[in-house]
Amino acid sequence: MITVEHLTKRYGAQLAVSDVSFSCAPGTVTGFLGPNGAGKSTTLRAVCGLTLPTSGTTAVAGRPYRELPNAGRHVGVLLDAGAQHAGRTGRETLALAALVQGVARSRVDEVLQQVGLAGKPAGKRVGKYSLGMRQRLGLAMALLGEPQVLVLDEPANGLDPEGIFWMRGLLRGFADRGGTVLLSSHLLREVEAVADQLVVIAGGRIVAQGSSEELLASTGTLVRARDRAALTGALAAAGIGVTPGPADALIADGPAEAVGIAAATGGVPLLELRPAGGDRLEELFRSLTDPTAGAAAAADRQIQETSA
Numbered sequence: 001m002i003t004v005e006h007l008t009k010r011y012g013a014q015l016a017v018s019d020v021s022f023s024c025a026p027g028t029v030t031g032f033l034g035p036n037g038a039g040k041s042t043t044l045r046a047v048c049g050l051t052l053p054t055s056g057t058t059a060v061a062g063r064p065y066r067e068l069p070n071a072g073r074h075v076g077v078l079l080d081a082g083a084q085h086a087g088r089t090g091r092e093t094l095a096l097a098a099l100v101q102g103v104a105r106s107r108v109d110e111v112l113q114q115v116g117l118a119g120k121p122a123g124k125r126v127g128k129y130s131l132g133m134r135q136r137l138g139l140a141m142a143l144l145g146e147p148q149v150l151v152l153d154e155p156a157n158g159l160d161p162e163g164i165f166w167m168r169g170l171l172r173g174f175a176d177r178g179g180t181v182l183l184s185s186h187l188l189r190e191v192e193a194v195a196d197q198l199v200v201i202a203g204g205r206i207v208a209q210g211s212s213e214e215l216l217a218s219t220g221t222l223v224r225a226r227d228r229a230a231l232t233g234a235l236a237a238a239g240i241g242v243t244p245g246p247a248d249a250l251i252a253d254g255p256a257e258a259v260g261i262a263a264a265t266g267g268v269p270l271l272e273l274r275p276a277g278g279d280r281l282e283e284l285f286r287s288l289t290d291p292t293a294g295a296a297a298a299a300d301r302q303i304q305e306t307s308a
Protein backbone atom coordinates (compact mmCIF):
# COMPACT_ATOMS: atom_id res chain seq x y z
CA MET A 1 0.00 0.00 0.00
CA ILE A 2 1.23 3.51 -0.82
CA THR A 3 -0.49 6.65 0.42
CA VAL A 4 0.24 10.24 -0.48
CA GLU A 5 -1.77 12.82 1.44
CA HIS A 6 -1.86 16.52 0.64
CA LEU A 7 1.75 16.46 -0.51
CA THR A 8 3.20 19.90 -1.29
CA LYS A 9 6.83 20.56 -2.18
CA ARG A 10 8.39 23.96 -2.81
CA TYR A 11 11.92 24.63 -3.98
CA GLY A 12 12.28 28.28 -3.03
CA ALA A 13 9.73 30.14 -5.10
CA GLN A 14 9.19 27.08 -7.32
CA LEU A 15 6.09 25.07 -6.44
CA ALA A 16 6.99 21.57 -7.69
CA VAL A 17 4.01 19.68 -6.25
CA SER A 18 0.81 21.12 -4.81
CA ASP A 19 -1.66 19.28 -2.55
CA VAL A 20 -1.24 15.88 -4.22
CA SER A 21 -3.23 12.97 -2.73
CA PHE A 22 -3.68 9.42 -4.00
CA SER A 23 -3.25 5.86 -2.83
CA CYS A 24 -2.17 2.60 -4.45
CA ALA A 25 -3.66 -0.68 -3.24
CA PRO A 26 -2.04 -4.13 -3.12
CA GLY A 27 -2.71 -6.15 -6.27
CA THR A 28 -2.78 -3.10 -8.52
CA VAL A 29 -0.56 -1.18 -10.91
CA THR A 30 -0.92 2.60 -10.77
CA GLY A 31 0.29 4.67 -13.71
CA PHE A 32 1.48 8.12 -12.61
CA LEU A 33 1.26 10.20 -15.75
CA GLY A 34 2.27 13.70 -16.66
CA PRO A 35 4.42 15.74 -19.04
CA ASN A 36 8.03 16.74 -18.28
CA GLY A 37 8.32 18.93 -15.20
CA ALA A 38 4.82 17.99 -13.96
CA GLY A 39 6.05 16.87 -10.53
CA LYS A 40 6.22 13.07 -10.96
CA SER A 41 9.82 12.59 -9.82
CA THR A 42 9.36 14.96 -6.89
CA THR A 43 6.34 12.95 -5.72
CA LEU A 44 8.12 9.60 -6.12
CA ARG A 45 11.21 10.94 -4.33
CA ALA A 46 8.96 12.06 -1.47
CA VAL A 47 7.37 8.58 -1.32
CA CYS A 48 10.88 7.08 -1.04
CA GLY A 49 12.04 9.51 1.66
CA LEU A 50 14.56 11.25 -0.61
CA THR A 51 12.74 14.58 -0.63
CA LEU A 52 11.25 16.09 2.51
CA PRO A 53 7.74 17.44 1.90
CA THR A 54 7.08 21.12 2.55
CA SER A 55 3.75 19.84 3.88
CA GLY A 56 1.70 16.67 3.67
CA THR A 57 2.70 13.06 4.23
CA THR A 58 3.64 9.91 2.36
CA ALA A 59 3.65 6.33 3.61
CA VAL A 60 4.58 2.92 2.28
CA ALA A 61 3.26 -0.21 3.96
CA GLY A 62 1.71 2.03 6.62
CA ARG A 63 4.87 3.97 7.56
CA PRO A 64 6.96 6.84 6.25
CA TYR A 65 9.70 5.29 4.08
CA ARG A 66 12.47 6.51 6.37
CA GLU A 67 10.97 4.59 9.27
CA LEU A 68 10.98 1.25 7.45
CA PRO A 69 13.61 -1.10 8.85
CA ASN A 70 15.75 -2.37 5.93
CA ALA A 71 13.55 -0.53 3.41
CA GLY A 72 14.76 -2.59 0.44
CA ARG A 73 12.97 -5.65 1.88
CA HIS A 74 9.65 -3.74 1.71
CA VAL A 75 9.96 -1.33 -1.21
CA GLY A 76 11.83 -1.80 -4.48
CA VAL A 77 12.85 1.55 -5.90
CA LEU A 78 14.05 2.52 -9.38
CA LEU A 79 14.41 6.28 -9.63
CA ASP A 80 17.55 6.76 -11.70
CA ALA A 81 18.90 3.87 -13.74
CA GLY A 82 22.14 5.80 -14.35
CA ALA A 83 22.97 5.93 -10.65
CA GLN A 84 25.01 2.69 -10.54
CA HIS A 85 28.82 2.59 -10.28
CA ALA A 86 30.11 2.35 -13.88
CA GLY A 87 33.20 0.30 -12.92
CA ARG A 88 31.32 -2.63 -11.34
CA THR A 89 29.72 -5.46 -13.25
CA GLY A 90 25.98 -6.02 -13.03
CA ARG A 91 26.52 -9.11 -10.86
CA GLU A 92 28.89 -7.22 -8.49
CA THR A 93 26.38 -4.38 -8.17
CA LEU A 94 23.66 -6.80 -7.13
CA ALA A 95 25.94 -8.87 -4.87
CA LEU A 96 26.89 -5.72 -2.96
CA ALA A 97 23.26 -4.69 -2.58
CA ALA A 98 22.38 -8.24 -1.42
CA LEU A 99 25.06 -7.98 1.27
CA VAL A 100 23.78 -4.59 2.46
CA GLN A 101 20.17 -5.78 2.54
CA GLY A 102 21.00 -9.13 4.14
CA VAL A 103 19.51 -10.96 1.17
CA ALA A 104 20.63 -14.50 0.28
CA ARG A 105 23.35 -14.48 -2.40
CA SER A 106 21.23 -16.87 -4.49
CA ARG A 107 18.78 -14.01 -5.12
CA VAL A 108 21.40 -12.33 -7.32
CA ASP A 109 21.21 -15.05 -9.98
CA GLU A 110 17.43 -15.26 -9.62
CA VAL A 111 16.90 -11.56 -10.36
CA LEU A 112 19.53 -11.53 -13.11
CA GLN A 113 17.54 -14.32 -14.74
CA GLN A 114 14.26 -12.52 -14.12
CA VAL A 115 15.36 -9.31 -15.87
CA GLY A 116 17.15 -11.03 -18.74
CA LEU A 117 20.72 -10.13 -17.74
CA ALA A 118 21.91 -13.64 -16.79
CA GLY A 119 25.04 -15.00 -18.48
CA LYS A 120 27.44 -12.69 -20.30
CA PRO A 121 25.68 -9.35 -19.60
CA ALA A 122 25.96 -9.98 -15.83
CA GLY A 123 29.77 -9.98 -16.11
CA LYS A 124 29.96 -6.76 -18.11
CA ARG A 125 30.83 -3.45 -16.49
CA VAL A 126 27.79 -1.24 -15.97
CA GLY A 127 29.60 1.60 -17.77
CA LYS A 128 29.35 -0.49 -20.95
CA TYR A 129 25.61 -1.17 -20.50
CA SER A 130 23.04 0.33 -22.86
CA LEU A 131 20.27 2.44 -21.30
CA GLY A 132 17.88 -0.51 -21.65
CA MET A 133 20.33 -2.83 -19.82
CA ARG A 134 20.69 -0.24 -17.03
CA GLN A 135 16.92 -0.14 -16.67
CA ARG A 136 16.88 -3.93 -16.40
CA LEU A 137 19.65 -3.81 -13.77
CA GLY A 138 17.72 -1.09 -11.90
CA LEU A 139 14.66 -3.32 -11.93
CA ALA A 140 16.78 -6.26 -10.68
CA MET A 141 17.99 -4.04 -7.81
CA ALA A 142 14.39 -3.12 -7.00
CA LEU A 143 13.30 -6.78 -6.99
CA LEU A 144 16.31 -8.10 -5.05
CA GLY A 145 14.86 -7.83 -1.52
CA GLU A 146 11.54 -9.46 -2.54
CA PRO A 147 9.57 -6.33 -1.65
CA GLN A 148 5.78 -6.05 -1.68
CA VAL A 149 5.89 -2.57 -3.23
CA LEU A 150 7.64 -1.23 -6.36
CA VAL A 151 8.17 2.48 -7.06
CA LEU A 152 9.56 3.05 -10.55
CA ASP A 153 10.31 6.37 -12.25
CA GLU A 154 9.99 6.10 -16.05
CA PRO A 155 11.09 2.42 -16.07
CA ALA A 156 10.39 2.05 -19.80
CA ASN A 157 13.03 4.67 -20.71
CA GLY A 158 15.52 3.15 -23.13
CA LEU A 159 13.65 -0.14 -23.52
CA ASP A 160 12.76 -1.29 -27.03
CA PRO A 161 9.15 -2.36 -27.79
CA GLU A 162 9.97 -5.97 -26.91
CA GLY A 163 11.51 -4.75 -23.62
CA ILE A 164 8.44 -2.64 -22.82
CA PHE A 165 6.19 -5.65 -23.48
CA TRP A 166 8.39 -7.80 -21.21
CA MET A 167 8.34 -5.19 -18.43
CA ARG A 168 4.55 -4.93 -18.56
CA GLY A 169 4.31 -8.70 -18.07
CA LEU A 170 6.73 -8.55 -15.15
CA LEU A 171 4.83 -5.73 -13.41
CA ARG A 172 1.44 -7.34 -14.08
CA GLY A 173 2.69 -10.61 -12.57
CA PHE A 174 4.08 -8.77 -9.54
CA ALA A 175 0.72 -7.07 -8.92
CA ASP A 176 -1.27 -10.24 -9.59
CA ARG A 177 0.70 -11.93 -6.80
CA GLY A 178 -0.53 -9.18 -4.43
CA GLY A 179 2.20 -6.58 -4.93
CA THR A 180 1.68 -2.83 -5.24
CA VAL A 181 3.22 -1.02 -8.23
CA LEU A 182 3.51 2.73 -8.76
CA LEU A 183 5.22 3.71 -12.01
CA SER A 184 5.58 7.06 -13.66
CA SER A 185 5.61 7.86 -17.34
CA HIS A 186 5.12 10.84 -19.62
CA LEU A 187 3.61 8.53 -22.25
CA LEU A 188 0.03 7.34 -21.79
CA ARG A 189 0.54 4.47 -24.26
CA GLU A 190 3.31 2.99 -22.12
CA VAL A 191 1.13 2.54 -19.05
CA GLU A 192 -2.37 2.27 -20.51
CA ALA A 193 -1.97 -1.45 -21.19
CA VAL A 194 -0.77 -2.40 -17.69
CA ALA A 195 -2.24 0.16 -15.26
CA ASP A 196 -5.41 -0.56 -13.28
CA GLN A 197 -5.46 2.98 -12.00
CA LEU A 198 -4.26 6.24 -13.53
CA VAL A 199 -3.21 9.38 -11.69
CA VAL A 200 -2.60 12.31 -14.03
CA ILE A 201 -0.49 15.25 -12.83
CA ALA A 202 0.19 18.56 -14.59
CA GLY A 203 1.80 21.70 -13.24
CA GLY A 204 2.27 20.00 -9.86
CA ARG A 205 -1.44 19.27 -9.39
CA ILE A 206 -3.55 16.15 -9.91
CA VAL A 207 -5.84 16.83 -12.85
CA ALA A 208 -7.50 13.41 -13.09
CA GLN A 209 -7.48 10.10 -11.32
CA GLY A 210 -9.54 6.96 -11.40
CA SER A 211 -9.54 3.44 -12.68
CA SER A 212 -8.37 3.06 -16.27
CA GLU A 213 -11.86 1.70 -17.04
CA GLU A 214 -13.55 4.80 -15.59
CA LEU A 215 -11.31 7.11 -17.57
CA LEU A 216 -11.87 5.07 -20.73
CA ALA A 217 -15.63 5.17 -20.15
CA SER A 218 -15.41 8.95 -19.99
CA THR A 219 -14.10 9.05 -23.54
CA GLY A 220 -17.49 8.60 -25.21
CA THR A 221 -18.84 6.11 -27.72
CA LEU A 222 -17.73 5.57 -31.29
CA VAL A 223 -20.80 5.07 -33.46
CA ARG A 224 -21.18 4.58 -37.22
CA ALA A 225 -24.17 4.32 -39.51
CA ARG A 226 -24.61 4.39 -43.28
CA ASP A 227 -26.75 7.54 -42.92
CA ARG A 228 -24.61 9.88 -40.81
CA ALA A 229 -27.07 12.79 -40.90
CA ALA A 230 -29.96 10.59 -39.74
CA LEU A 231 -27.77 9.24 -36.92
CA THR A 232 -26.79 12.77 -35.83
CA GLY A 233 -30.48 13.71 -35.81
CA ALA A 234 -31.52 10.63 -33.81
CA LEU A 235 -28.83 11.28 -31.21
CA ALA A 236 -29.66 15.00 -31.01
CA ALA A 237 -33.33 14.07 -30.41
CA ALA A 238 -32.13 12.09 -27.37
CA GLY A 239 -29.98 14.99 -26.17
CA ILE A 240 -26.69 13.28 -27.11
CA GLY A 241 -24.05 15.53 -28.67
CA VAL A 242 -21.55 14.28 -31.27
CA THR A 243 -18.16 15.22 -32.68
CA PRO A 244 -16.60 13.82 -35.86
CA GLY A 245 -14.72 10.54 -35.29
CA PRO A 246 -12.21 8.58 -37.38
CA ALA A 247 -13.24 7.87 -41.00
CA ASP A 248 -17.02 8.42 -41.24
CA ALA A 249 -17.74 7.56 -37.61
CA LEU A 250 -19.05 9.90 -34.89
CA ILE A 251 -17.96 10.17 -31.28
CA ALA A 252 -21.12 10.43 -29.19
CA ASP A 253 -21.04 12.08 -25.82
CA GLY A 254 -22.79 9.29 -23.93
CA PRO A 255 -22.60 5.61 -22.96
CA ALA A 256 -23.01 2.94 -25.67
CA GLU A 257 -26.37 1.77 -24.31
CA ALA A 258 -27.95 5.24 -24.53
CA VAL A 259 -26.48 5.76 -28.00
CA GLY A 260 -27.81 2.40 -29.24
CA ILE A 261 -31.29 3.06 -27.85
CA ALA A 262 -31.37 6.56 -29.40
CA ALA A 263 -30.38 5.19 -32.81
CA ALA A 264 -33.00 2.40 -32.60
CA THR A 265 -35.68 4.88 -31.54
CA GLY A 266 -34.81 7.03 -34.57
CA GLY A 267 -34.92 3.96 -36.87
CA VAL A 268 -31.20 4.26 -37.80
CA PRO A 269 -29.41 0.91 -38.36
CA LEU A 270 -25.89 0.94 -36.88
CA LEU A 271 -22.73 -0.48 -38.44
CA GLU A 272 -20.51 0.04 -35.37
CA LEU A 273 -21.00 0.87 -31.67
CA ARG A 274 -18.13 0.74 -29.15
CA PRO A 275 -16.29 2.80 -26.49
CA ALA A 276 -14.13 5.39 -28.22
CA GLY A 277 -11.26 4.15 -26.04
CA GLY A 278 -7.53 4.66 -26.57
CA ASP A 279 -7.55 7.43 -29.17
CA ARG A 280 -9.88 9.56 -27.11
CA LEU A 281 -7.96 8.83 -23.91
CA GLU A 282 -4.77 10.04 -25.59
CA GLU A 283 -6.58 13.21 -26.68
CA LEU A 284 -8.00 13.69 -23.19
CA PHE A 285 -4.56 13.14 -21.64
CA ARG A 286 -3.08 15.79 -23.92
CA SER A 287 -5.82 18.29 -23.11
CA LEU A 288 -5.42 17.58 -19.39
CA THR A 289 -1.67 18.03 -19.40
CA ASP A 290 -1.22 20.76 -22.01
CA PRO A 291 -0.82 24.04 -20.09
CA THR A 292 -1.70 26.05 -23.22
CA ALA A 293 -5.01 24.23 -23.71
CA GLY A 294 -6.47 25.73 -20.54
CA ALA A 295 -8.83 22.77 -20.56
CA ALA A 296 -7.45 20.93 -17.58
CA ALA A 297 -9.98 22.11 -15.04
CA ALA A 298 -12.93 21.69 -17.40
CA ALA A 299 -11.86 18.23 -18.48
CA ASP A 300 -11.24 17.25 -14.86
CA ARG A 301 -14.78 18.26 -14.01
CA GLN A 302 -16.00 16.34 -17.03
CA ILE A 303 -14.25 13.15 -15.86
CA GLN A 304 -15.55 13.51 -12.34
CA GLU A 305 -19.09 14.12 -13.57
CA THR A 306 -18.97 11.21 -15.99
CA SER A 307 -17.59 8.79 -13.44
CA ALA A 308 -19.86 10.00 -10.63
Ligand SMILES: Nc1ncnc2c1ncn2[C@@H]1O[C@H](COP(=O)(O)OP(=O)(O)OP(=O)(O)O)[C@@H](O)[C@H]1O
Pocket residue numbers: 011014015016017034035036037038039040041042043186
Ligand atom coordinates in the same frame (compact mmCIF):
# COMPACT_ATOMS: atom_id res chain seq x y z
N1 LIG B 1 15.93 20.16 -6.68
C1 LIG B 1 15.14 21.04 -7.32
N2 LIG B 1 15.34 22.37 -7.20
C2 LIG B 1 14.53 23.25 -7.82
N3 LIG B 1 13.48 22.91 -8.60
C3 LIG B 1 13.25 21.61 -8.79
C4 LIG B 1 14.05 20.60 -8.14
N4 LIG B 1 13.54 19.38 -8.50
C5 LIG B 1 12.50 19.62 -9.31
N5 LIG B 1 12.31 20.95 -9.49
C6 LIG B 1 11.25 21.59 -10.27
O1 LIG B 1 10.01 21.05 -9.86
C7 LIG B 1 9.16 20.83 -10.97
C8 LIG B 1 8.74 19.36 -11.00
O2 LIG B 1 9.87 18.58 -11.36
P1 LIG B 1 9.85 16.99 -11.43
O3 LIG B 1 11.25 16.55 -11.75
O4 LIG B 1 9.22 16.46 -10.22
O5 LIG B 1 8.90 16.73 -12.67
P2 LIG B 1 8.70 15.40 -13.54
O6 LIG B 1 7.24 15.29 -13.79
O7 LIG B 1 9.38 14.27 -12.90
O8 LIG B 1 9.41 15.76 -14.89
P3 LIG B 1 10.41 14.89 -15.80
O9 LIG B 1 9.55 13.89 -16.51
O10 LIG B 1 10.98 15.92 -16.72
O11 LIG B 1 11.42 14.29 -14.87
C9 LIG B 1 9.92 21.28 -12.19
O12 LIG B 1 9.53 22.61 -12.50
C10 LIG B 1 11.36 21.22 -11.76
O13 LIG B 1 12.13 22.17 -12.45
